[in-house]
Amino acid sequence: MSDATAFFIRRFRGALDNVGEPGRYFRPRPYRNAVVRFRGCSIEDFEQRRDILVNEAGLNAFLFRADMIPGCDLLSDSGTTTMTMEQWAAMFLGDEAYGSNEGFFELREQFAETFGAGWCDEGASAGGSSDSMFLFHQGRAAENAFFSVLARELSRAGAGRGGALSGGLLPELLERIGPRLGGADGSPGGPVFIIPSNSHFDTTQGNIEDKGMIPLNLPCKRHLENDETYPFRGNMDIEELENLLEHERDRVPVVYLTVTNNTGGGQPVSIDNMRRIRQVTRRYNVPFFLDACRFAENAWFIQRHEEEFAGTGIPEIVREMFRYVDGFHISLKKDGLANMGGALVIRRDGDLFRRFPGFREGITDRQIMTEGHPTYGGLAGRDLMAIAEGLRTVVRRDYLDARIGQVARFGAGLDRCGIPVVKPVGGHAVYIDIDRFFDGAAADVGDFRGIAFTALLLIAGHRVCELGTYAFGSFDGEREIPPDPRINYVRAAVPRLTYEDRDLSAVVEAVRVLADHRDRIPGVKVEYGRQLSLRHFKSRFSFAG
Numbered sequence: 001m002s003d004a005t006a007f008f009i010r011r012f013r014g015a016l017d018n019v020g021e022p023g024r025y026f027r028p029r030p031y032r033n034a035v036v037r038f039r040g041c042s043i044e045d046f047e048q049r050r051d052i053l054v055n056e057a058g059l060n061a062f063l064f065r066a067d068m069i070p071g072c073d074l075l076s077d078s079g080t081t082t083m084t085m086e087q088w089a090a091m092f093l094g095d096e097a098y099g100s101n102e103g104f105f106e107l108r109e110q111f112a113e114t115f116g117a118g119w120c121d122e123g124a125s126a127g128g129s130s131d132s133m134f135l136f137h138q139g140r141a142a143e144n145a146f147f148s149v150l151a152r153e154l155s156r157a158g159a160g161r162g163g164a165l166s167g168g169l170l171p172e173l174l175e176r177i178g179p180r181l182g183g184a185d186g187s188p189g190g191p192v193f194i195i196p197s198n199s200h201f202d203t204t205q206g207n208i209e210d211k212g213m214i215p216l217n218l219p220c221k222r223h224l225e226n227d228e229t230y231p232f233r234g235n236m237d238i239e240e241l242e243n244l245l246e247h248e249r250d251r252v253p254v255v256y257l258t259v260t261n262n263t264g265g266g267q268p269v270s271i272d273n274m275r276r277i278r279q280v281t282r283r284y285n286v287p288f289f290l291d292a293c294r295f296a297e298n299a300w301f302i303q304r305h306e307e308e309f310a311g312t313g314i315p316e317i318v319r320e321m322f323r324y325v326d327g328f329h330i331s332l333k334k335d336g337l338a339n340m341g342g343a344l345v346i347r348r349d350g351d352l353f354r355r356f357p358g359f360r361e362g363i364t365d366r367q368i369m370t371e372g373h374p375t376y377g378g379l380a381g382r383d384l385m386a387i388a389e390g391l392r393t394v395v396r397r398d399y400l401d402a403r404i405g406q407v408a409r410f411g412a413g414l415d416r417c418g419i420p421v422v423k424p425v426g427g428h429a430v431y432i433d434i435d436r437f438f439d440g441a442a443a444d445v446g447d448f449r450g451i452a453f454t455a456l457l458l459i460a461g462h463r464v465c466e467l468g469t470y471a472f473g474s475f476d477g478e479r480e481i482p483p484d485p486r487i488n489y490v491r492a493a494v495p496r497l498t499y500e501d502r503d504l505s506a507v508v509e510a511v512r513v514l515a516d517h518r519d520r521i522p523g524v525k526v527e528y529g530r531q532l533s534l535r536h537f538k539s540r541f542s543f544a545g
């Protein structure tokens with residue numbers, strides 16, 4: 001008998017990893033459902049969805065009622081919609097004291113545990129003058145405070161330099177920055193600051209532009225060349241960064257890196273790339289910050305693909321990632337696994353506080369004016385508890401295997417149907433390349449077929465998000481200005497812990513129907529909001545023709 005058990009253990013183990021064949025995947029999720037939410041609508045209600053879409057939402061996915069979505073809501077992976085029982089239990093223990101509630105201290109300890117010693121460790125006063133963790137109700141509020149105070153401090157310090165760009169800049173950088181530097185009449189005006197990144201997210205871009213600065217995306221060449229074999233397509237182009245700092249260092253107050261790179265296809269960044277950025281930023285004495293929303297997913301990719309870290313645990317890799325930076329902002333609605341939350345964390349002894357002595361007070365004042373006391377930062381005490389617990393779960397290897405594995409299988413399902421997805425598939429979402437989906441017919445920046453695609457998929461019962469020529473492009477009153485560098489994606493972001501594979505298979509089937517009849521998908525006409533900033537959140541459309 002013992003031979004039989006050994007035999008079957010071998011066979012069962014082999015079956016677990018059978019991921020190659022469609023529909024054959026036997027590894028159970030490392031969790032099971034304890035609570036479910038029934039839908040209030042049926043997948044058969046096509047006409048009702050069409051009416052809501054056309055008459056109420058103006059074809060804008062953001063304006064479509066969530067309770068009328070019977071399939072997968074893949075608009076965003078943000079604001080983790082399914083929390084663990086441990087998180088719900090922790091919320092009961094939420095301390096709603098106005099100042100210095102228990103959750104603040106618990107969260108600060110957890111930040112030090114998650115991101116490494118030196119970040120938010122003991123000894124700092126609560127929300128006081130030596131603190132380095134600043135809480136906000138979500139990521140963009142942290143971004144807003146950061147760039148507002150940065151702009152103020154730069155102006156106080158009389159930093160920057162006006163005039164034309166240095167001729168030493170690489171021609172492609174000159175070409176990309178030059179037209180954005182001019183004053184209203186096109187002449188080079190006063191100092192305009194440049195914030196480079198691998199790619200900024202839309203709200204980060206919006207916050208930087210709002211302060212009169214230039215967000216500059218420097219994704220690596222292998223990403224731009226669509227190299228499907230490269231596991232770290234989120235990396236930044238070091239040559240361009242170095243050239244920028246060599247010639248325009250005075251205009252660059254901080255270098256950013258988004259992990260994983262959401263705008264660039266949810267692609268991870270390697271430790272090697274971070275080390276190189278650190279070397280370059282050190283050489284030119286420029287602070288280096290992360291937009292760290294999906295830090296744990298990024299660490300999972302490092303463990304898998306960066307040889308040096310193959311045997312290192314996820315928590316250790318996370319701490320390694322954060323060793324190289326002077327600060328970060330984070331939306332805790334992603335890898336905080338929470339419904340709400342954001343933070344800005346700045347190294348207490350780092351370059352930024354040294355260079356701008358008024359920075360800390362500036363951030364704290366903004367918290368008090370817009371969010372509440374720094375020890376709760378716009379969040380309920382129970383949210384802080386949920387985040388602290390979420391940060392413990394998110395670095396679990398079994399959780400990340402299940403999470404990223406599901407996104408990979410979803411991407412593979414679309415790929416098998418011939419849908420052009422960005423490959424390798426990233427950690428939180430599958431990105432459909434709309435230019436390739438329409439065989440180049442959507443290359444006209446003004447017809448916004450990505451919007452039409454999302455609208456028709458909503459009628460099928462699933463919601464995704466256009467992140468392409470509409471979301472990242474702009475309209476100057478006469479012509480469309482495409483995103484720089486040009487991207488034209490629709491993103492299907494998979495919420496954490498929420499759907500089963502069969503739900504996502506339903507999305508694959510609906511996309512397959514659209515692909516089979518792609519020549520019948522029209523462009524859209526913008527009825528409202530084409531010239532607005534952050535226009536994709538607000539606009540209304542109708543089908544053209």
Ligand SMILES: Cc1ncc(COP(=O)(O)O)c(C=O)c1O
Pocket residue numbers: 078138139140141201203204258262263291293331332333341342
């Ligand atoms: C990379 C990145 N940065 C910033 C944000 C903004 O965070 P929040 O939605 O919490 O404001 C997001 C949100 O999706 C994001 O993906």
